[in-house]
Amino acid sequence: MPPRSQPTLEARPEAPARVTARGFTIVEILAALLVIAAAVIGIAALYSDAAQKNAEEHLRLQAAELAAEIAKRIEENDAGRVGYAGTVGVVCDPERRIASPVDAASNEAACWQDRVERSLPSGLGTITRDTSRTPVTYVVAVSWSAPGKGAASYVLQVTPDEDG
Secondary structure (H helix, E strand, O other): OOOOOOOOOOOOOOOOOOOOOOOOOHHHHHHHHHHHHHHHHHHHHHHHHHHHHHHHHHHHHHHHHHHHHHHHHHHHOOOOHHHHHOOOOOOOOOOOOOOOHHHHHHHHHHHHHHHHHHHOOOOEEEEEEEOOOOOOEEEEEEEEEEOOOEEEEEEEEEOOOOOO
8 A cells, every 4th residue: 555645734625714804893983982072072171261261351351441441531631530530429421511521520430330331241340549649540440250250350550640
């Protein structure tokens, strides 16, 4: 009998190849969704924070503009300047003709205070006259209360020239 030959590697029959699935597993998909969700939530939080800061900055800018507006009038109105600090009991009437510069200034300050109340949430505008300083100084304060943030204010000190 002829010697038996050992089958060579090429001659061996191959086992059927295992079919492997290609793609992602459910765990991989859930992990990817979790990462994407965290990124979206983070971006949304940044946008929300930026929008809130812009709203706060807008209120502060509006308060500064209102304070600067009345400060300019205090500096310009030498004859009725003292009237800006005397608005107790004065009701804004822009149509009323007033002869006295002091009464006109009081009316102008009352109308400014009304504008502050309308322009800012819980807005309050005050003008005080500090006679303890020389020359006399006027302090313009604009306060507001943003929802959920508490009170804030903008204060401007006005020292008009005594020359007019």
